[in-house]
Amino acid sequence: MWQKDNDFIIGKEVKEDIETEILIIGAGITGVTTAYNLIDSGFDVVLIDREKFFNETTAKSTGKLTYLQDLKYQEICNIYDYETAKLYYESQKEAIRLVKKNVKENKIDCSLEKEEAITFTTDEKEVPKFIKEEKILEKLEVNYSNVSDTFKNNGVKHLISVKNTYVFNPVKYLKGLLKKIKKSNNIRIFENSIATKIRKDDDYYVAIVNDFEIKTKKIILTCNYPFFIIPGFIPLKTYMEKSYITATKVDKNKKINGITSNYPTTSFRFYEEKDSKFFIYLSNSSKICDKLNFESNYNDTINTAKKITGKKPTYKWTNMDVMTNDFLPLIGRISDEEKDVFIATGYNTWGMTTGTIAAKILVDLLKHKKNKYEKVFSPSRSMNLKKIKNFAVNTLSSNAKAYVLNLIKKNPSWYKNKALVTKEDGKRIGIYFDEEGKKHKVSNICPHLKCFLNFNEVDKTWDCPCHGSRFDVDGNAIKGPSQYNIKIDETNE
Ligand SMILES: Cc1cc2nc3c(=O)[nH]c(=O)nc-3n(C[C@H](O)[C@H](O)[C@H](O)COP(=O)(O)OP(=O)(O)OC[C@H]3O[C@@H](n4cnc5c(N)ncnc54)[C@H](O)[C@@H]3O)c2cc1C
Incomplete structure (x- = not known):
C-alpha cells in the first residue's frame, strides 16, 4: 500500500x-x-x-500512531508492575509528539490525521480483561469511553475508545x-x-x-x-508474528481505527489520498510457528474485506514483526x-x-x-x-512444532504450482514445481538457526517459521535474519 x-x-x-x-x-x-x-x-x-x-x-504496516495498543498495559503489569506500564505509556505518547513535531518542522505531507482509536472484542470471555485495562487507563489519567459514535457493530461485547491518536502514511x-x-x-x-x-x-x-x-x-x-x-x-527473547492485510477503495473515510483484543488479531483503519479513500483491513495475525496455512489465511482476509466493503481489495500484502515475550x-x-x-x-x-x-x-x-x-x-x-505464560510455545518449542506440522501438511502429489519437502542423500530438500511444472530445488534448512522451512503458497517463498527469514523459489535470501541463500550447491553456514 x-x-x-x-x-x-x-x-x-x-x-x-x-x-x-x-x-x-x-x-x-x-x-x-x-x-x-x-x-x-x-x-x-x-x-x-x-x-x-x-x-x-x-x-507494510498499517501506519497507526497510537498509545491504545490492544490490552497492552495489563500485559506489562502482569509481568512487571504499574510503574513499568506507565513508562511504556509515556514512551508512546512522547513518540506521537515527536512525529507531530517532525512533520510540522519539515512540512511533511504524509496524511497525518488525529482520530479515534478503539480496542474491541466480540468475545464475552474477554470482557473482564477490558475492565482490568480500564482500571490501569484510569490510573494513567487516560480519557477513554466505552461507546463509539462511529463504530456500530452488534457483535461487539465491549470496547474502549480514545479520541487523541493519529494515523499517517509512514x-x-x-x-x-x-x-x-x-x-x-x-x-x-x-x-x-x-x-x-x-x-x-x-x-x-x-x-x-x-x-x-x-x-x-x-x-x-x-x-x-x-x-x-x-x-x-x-x-530466546523474541518470536515472529505474521499478518495478512488488504486495502479496498471505499466511498467514505470514517476517521476511526480499531483492533481486537482476541488472538489472532483483527485490525482496521481508513486512509485518504487525493480522490481515493481506502479501508485497510488486517486479520489472521498469528505467531508464525502456529499457522502454516498461508493460502487459507490470506483468502480468509480477502474474503472478509470483500464482505465488509462489498468490493474486491486493490492492494493485498503480508507483513511480519518481531515480538517479545515480555511485551x-x-x-x-x-x-x-x-x-x-x-x-x-x-x-x-x-x-x-x-x-x-x-x-x-x-x-x-x-x-x-x-x-x-x-x-x-x-x-x-x-x-x-x-x-511469561507463552514462553515455551513462543520460542523453545516452535522448532519442533513447525516440524511436526510441516510433516502432516506435506503434500506428496507431483503437480504444478506446488511444493514438497523431501530428503535427498540424507539432506532435507524443498522442491517447488512452477506453473510449467519446472522444478526449483533448494535446501529446506534455514541457514540462520537451522529451522526447517515452510512453503508460503501465496507469495511463493520458503519461509522460516522460527524467525521469519524468507527465500525465493530459487533459494535467494529476500528477508533476514538469514543473510545466506539456500541454493542447493551453496548452502552457506
Ligand atoms: C501487519 C503489521 C502491521 C503493523 N502496523 C503497525 C501500525 O499500525 N502501527 C505501528 O506502530 N506499528 C505497526 N507495525 C509494526 C511496525 O511496522 C514495525 O515494528 C516497524 O516498522 C519496524 O521498523 P524497523 O525500522 O525496526 O524495521 P524495518 O522497517 O523492517 O526496517 C529494517 C530495515 O533493515 C534492512 N536490513 C535488514 N537486514 C539488513 C542487513 N543485513 N543489511 C542492511 N540492511 C538490512 C531492511 O531491508 C529494512 O529496510 C505493524 C507490523 C505488522 C507486522
Whole structure:
C-alpha cells in the first residue's frame, strides 16, 4: 500500500571500504529516524540498507500512531508492575509528539490525521480483561469511553475508545525525513548494501557490507531482526508474528481505527489520498510457528474485506514483526560487554511509535545523555520467565512444532504450482514445481538457526517459521535474519 509511494532514489551503494564513527544498519522507521536525530550532531554517520530504504516492515504496516495498543498495559503489569506500564505509556505518547513535531518542522505531507482509536472484542470471555485495562487507563489519567459514535457493530461485547491518536502514511513521512538527511554534511546513505558479518578489531568494529569493509567506532542495528551479533541471545527473547492485510477503495473515510483484543488479531483503519479513500483491513495475525496455512489465511482476509466493503481489495500484502515475550521492546546497548553495539527491535507490531522513541533513546545513549526509558527497554534486562505464560510455545518449542506440522501438511502429489519437502542423500530438500511444472530445488534448512522451512503458497517463498527469514523459489535470501541463500550447491553456514 505505502510501497507505491516509495519513489526515493538514493542511487548509491557501498562499493569501497569506508571509515566512519557510527554505522546504522537498516533504514526502516528506526534507522531513518535515528539518522535524522543525528543531523549536525558532530558525529560522522553512515546509514545503509540491504535494499530500498524503508521498503520492509515499515512500508507494510498499517501506519497507526497510537498509545491504545490492544490490552497492552495489563500485559506489562502482569509481568512487571504499574510503574513499568506507565513508562511504556509515556514512551508512546512522547513518540506521537515527536512525529507531530517532525512533520510540522519539515512540512511533511504524509496524511497525518488525529482520530479515534478503539480496542474491541466480540468475545464475552474477554470482557473482564477490558475492565482490568480500564482500571490501569484510569490510573494513567487516560480519557477513554466505552461507546463509539462511529463504530456500530452488534457483535461487539465491549470496547474502549480514545479520541487523541493519529494515523499517517509512514513512507511519505520517512521520505520527508530522508530529504533532510540527504542534505546534511555528516550523514552518508547507501541503498542495496547488505551487512553480512561484524567483527571486532581492537577498539573498533568492521562490518562486511557488499564484500567491502566499513570500519566504525559504533554500530547501531536497526535491521528489525539483529541476527548476527549473538545468535542465541535474541531468538530466546523474541518470536515472529505474521499478518495478512488488504486495502479496498471505499466511498467514505470514517476517521476511526480499531483492533481486537482476541488472538489472532483483527485490525482496521481508513486512509485518504487525493480522490481515493481506502479501508485497510488486517486479520489472521498469528505467531508464525502456529499457522502454516498461508493460502487459507490470506483468502480468509480477502474474503472478509470483500464482505465488509462489498468490493474486491486493490492492494493485498503480508507483513511480519518481531515480538517479545515480555511485551516490551529491546532498545539500547546489546550487552554490558559490547558498549558500542546498539540494537532496537521487538516492537510487538507497534513500531511507528516505538521505532520513533527508539531513535531518541539510541541518540541519547550515543550522546551520554540520561534517558528515562533506558533501563526498562534495555536488551540485557532479565525477563521473569515464570510470569511469561507463552514462553515455551513462543520460542523453545516452535522448532519442533513447525516440524511436526510441516510433516502432516506435506503434500506428496507431483503437480504444478506446488511444493514438497523431501530428503535427498540424507539432506532435507524443498522442491517447488512452477506453473510449467519446472522444478526449483533448494535446501529446506534455514541457514540462520537451522529451522526447517515452510512453503508460503501465496507469495511463493520458503519461509522460516522460527524467525521469519524468507527465500525465493530459487533459494535467494529476500528477508533476514538469514543473510545466506539456500541454493542447493551453496548452502552457506
Ligand atoms: C501487519 C503489521 C502491521 C503493523 N502496523 C503497525 C501500525 O499500525 N502501527 C505501528 O506502530 N506499528 C505497526 N507495525 C509494526 C511496525 O511496522 C514495525 O515494528 C516497524 O516498522 C519496524 O521498523 P524497523 O525500522 O525496526 O524495521 P524495518 O522497517 O523492517 O526496517 C529494517 C530495515 O533493515 C534492512 N536490513 C535488514 N537486514 C539488513 C542487513 N543485513 N543489511 C542492511 N540492511 C538490512 C531492511 O531491508 C529494512 O529496510 C505493524 C507490523 C505488522 C507486522
